[in-house]
Amino acid sequence: MAYPRLVSNMESIKYNVREISKMCHENGIELVGVVKVAKGEPLLAKTYLENGVDIIGDSRMQNIKRMRKDGVNGPFMLLRIPMMSEIEDVVESVDIVLVSELETVKKIGEVATSRGKRQKIIYMVDIGDLREGVWFTKAVDEIVESSKIKGIDLYGIGTNLGCYGGVIPDPDNMRLLAKIGDKIRSQGVNFKVISGGNTAALYMVKDKKIPPSINEYRLGESLILGTDTTNNISFEFLKQDTFTLEAEIIELKTKPSVPYGRIGRDAMGRVPVFEDLGDRLKAIIAIGEQDIDPAGLIPLNKGIKVLHASSDHTVLDVSDFDGNLKLGDILKFRLTYSALLRAMTSEYVEKVW
Numbered sequence: 001m002a003y004p005r006l007v008s009n010m011e012s013i014k015y016n017v018r019e020i021s022k023m024c025h026e027n028g029i030e031l032v033g034v035v036k037v038a039k040g041e042p043l044l045a046k047t048y049l050e051n052g053v054d055i056i057g058d059s060r061m062q063n064i065k066r067m068r069k070d071g072v073n074g075p076f077m078l079l080r081i082p083m084m085s086e087i088e089d090v091v092e093s094v095d096i097v098l099v100s101e102l103e104t105v106k107k108i109g110e111v112a113t114s115r116g117k118r119q120k121i122i123y124m125v126d127i128g129d130l131r132e133g134v135w136f137t138k139a140v141d142e143i144v145e146s147s148k149i150k151g152i153d154l155y156g157i158g159t160n161l162g163c164y165g166g167v168i169p170d171p172d173n174m175r176l177l178a179k180i181g182d183k184i185r186s187q188g189v190n191f192k193v194i195s196g197g198n199t200a201a202l203y204m205v206k207d208k209k210i211p212p213s214i215n216e217y218r219l220g221e222s223l224i225l226g227t228d229t230t231n232n233i234s235f236e237f238l239k240q241d242t243f244t245l246e247a248e249i250i251e252l253k254t255k256p257s258v259p260y261g262r263i264g265r266d267a268m269g270r271v272p273v274f275e276d277l278g279d280r281l282k283a284i285i286a287i288g289e290q291d292i293d294p295a296g297l298i299p300l301n302k303g304i305k306v307l308h309a310s311s312d313h314t315v316l317d318v319s320d321f322d323g324n325l326k327l328g329d330i331l332k333f334r335l336t337y338s339a340l341l342r343a344m345t346s347e348y349v350e351k352v353w
């Protein structure tokens with residue numbers, strides 16, 4: 001068997017998908033299941049669609065094309081506002097595309113018209129997080145204008161919070177988005193959805209605090225990990241044992257806890273900080289910054305602590321582990337979203353679905 005490897009637990013993933021889709025549908029919310037953290041794995045997308053997800057979302061055109069090729073029927077939503085250079089592909093393979101620039105929408109309209117199609121768009125509104133979207137004070141005019149472009153079908157408006165600025169979605173900023181929707185509709189422009197956001201906004205559905213006009217959610221992290229990084233929570237009604245990362249011990253030695261010699265910067269340009277705990281038993285596992293975010297590696301065994309990593313080595317303090325470790329032993333970990341993203345992306349990590 002090849003290590004490191006990332007082993008999925010499809011039963012727990014299915015459980016999360018069913019629970020969340022039930023909760024969304026009971027609240028009149030359409031569910032976009034986001035698979036970008038798994039590089040758009042077709043097996044995952046199929047599982048999502050079979051267990052209640054309405055639309056598959058991904059941020060990369062390559063992933064959507066691969067899913068289509070591998071027999072996932074969609075519908076597909078492209079989450080990252082498109083590059084001018086990929087608009088032909090968007091019109092070809094994407095059912096709904098998020099947008100934030102009139103110039104891009106015009107190009108989309110032209111390409112769609114030339115193919116006898118109309119392209120569905122969701123116009124993004126920035127209500128504070130400073131990532132994509134027209135700033136909320138200017139949103140109504142720009143979105144009304146986009147809806148009049150030939151070849152364009154305004155499917156909805158949406159927002160994304162908690163990703164760049166870390167702004168927490170709450171009933172107030174959701175009402176702000178809903179109000180923008182009302183103003184657009186009052187100008188005779190109709191559309192189907194108000195897409196309220198991502199995992200950071202899910203707690204409002206659970207706690208019944210979501211304004212009723214928010215009728216679409218785009219969810220990634222909560223489905224696949226049962227967690228919400230922005231609000232720093234693990235959802236009690238979901239499962240977190242969806243993935244296990246396995247890595248092999250390649251060195252096991254007792255060494256000081258503080259380096260010997262003058263300290264410069266580490267392999268990643270950081271100045272490492274050490275606490276002097278005397279001599280400790282350390283294990284090196286064959287995985288590194290190229291494959292994981294070491295801060296997001298959560299040991300499954302008690303008494304194991306992740307200390308630090310360079311590109312290919314991760315050093316653990318295993319002094320407090322109750323048991324005997326030896327070279328070649330496999331250690332297991334849970335992952336945070338950022339560590340999972342990197343593990344999925346690293347071609348050196350074997351995936352077991």
Ligand SMILES: *Cc1c(COP(=O)(O)O)cnc(C)c1O
Binds near residue numbers: 036079221222
């Ligand atoms: C990634 C992404 C999502 C999903 O976010 P999660 O926090 O993983 O739920 C939703 N919308 C957009 C635009 C995204 O890029």
